[in-house]
Amino acid sequence: MGNRFADQDVIRRLLTEAHTWAFVGLSDHPGRTAYDQAGLLKSRGRRIIPVHPAAGAVLGEPGYASLAEVPGKVDVVAVYRRSEHAGEAIDEAIAIGAGAVWLPLGVIDEAAGERALAAGLDVVMDRCPGVEWALRRTA
Template sequence: MEAQIDAQTNTQIDQLLNHAKTIAIIGVSNKPERDSFKVAQYLKAHGYQILAINPLLQEQTILGEPCYASLSEAKQQSGMEIDIVDCFRKADDIPPIVSEAITVGAKAVWMQLEITNQDAAAQARSAGLAVVMNRCTKIEHKRLHNITN
């Protein structure tokens, strides 16, 4: 599935990435070969505070950051506002993530490449959250800043 490219979406993405400080990464892995790890590493290296969310890795750290079981736990323990919830989960797992994102006051839900859930997107938008689907935060950040490597 190819990501839909349009000026309005690009503008929204640019605004999200330019204003975000904290990105919660749902489904982040502690395995360096995994895309979620690579994206988290890239975002951290480019100045974003990352919140690692993976209930299976609850007692570990990823990239020197504590790993939380949920968005609620991350918000409570870190005390940080969550700007973007970056989802590395299958489409069927997105609705409860959106519900929790709304509860913790996140500003946006971002579904990674090949992940779309129209019902969850509608729920997020109706609660005032921005929504990005089928796009990669790392790829979009590189596009925004003309980074080629």
Template sequence: MFLNPTENEIKNLLQEARTIAVVGLSDKPERDSHMVAKYLQEKGYRIIPVNPKLDSVLGEKAYKKVSEIPDPIDIVNVFRRSIDTPPVVEDSLAKKPKAVWLQLGIQNDEAAKIAQDNKITMIMNRCIKIDHAKLLGE
């Protein structure tokens, strides 16, 4: 299940996950990262913002890096440019997430290899909101 899992595996991941770190989460409501995180929060997930420029987003304390989050993380959802993803995956290893999820338009083979080598599921170029709505219903 490590690289681009099946829809059934993604559905299971989304059903089991409780906490999602959102890297690059913006406090601007019109940004995709904000809309996706708000949707996930409304669906019952705990969202933990990761953005070094913010103190809090959507009522949750923001962290500079995933590795600084004190709580367990199930999914690291990434809204960063493809080229910026390997360091994000490296930093996430400390939290041992079940998956790293690169949003639509984001993919990086180096980041995927880092995740795979550490037995972390890597999902690339997919929107977690779209998949959640499709696989688990609105």
């Protein structure tokens, strides 16, 4: 994979300029990575949108069963699903016109990442928003 999906300029821009993050796979289970990362971004002023089939509220935000149900513009779709399910979420992100997709550590689907790039989305893969935020000391 190399650094194709870890462009530091893209990462910096998403962390500083993207305000609406839809978290695919986010449920109300404290201690899970998606919950922790969504909470971190929310604490830094980002709007988070839980996307999970159970569609429950998480961190005080209403949940949606799918990306297609999310009202308004989504800057980043963070895909907190296993790699074998990431492609479906990325295709949904493309379909709703999201600006970017972000796959956390260990979640890799290069073919889906290429589809997203071809559709004009920024792609970050195999990177943790919290770690990247700390590296940049972004406020």
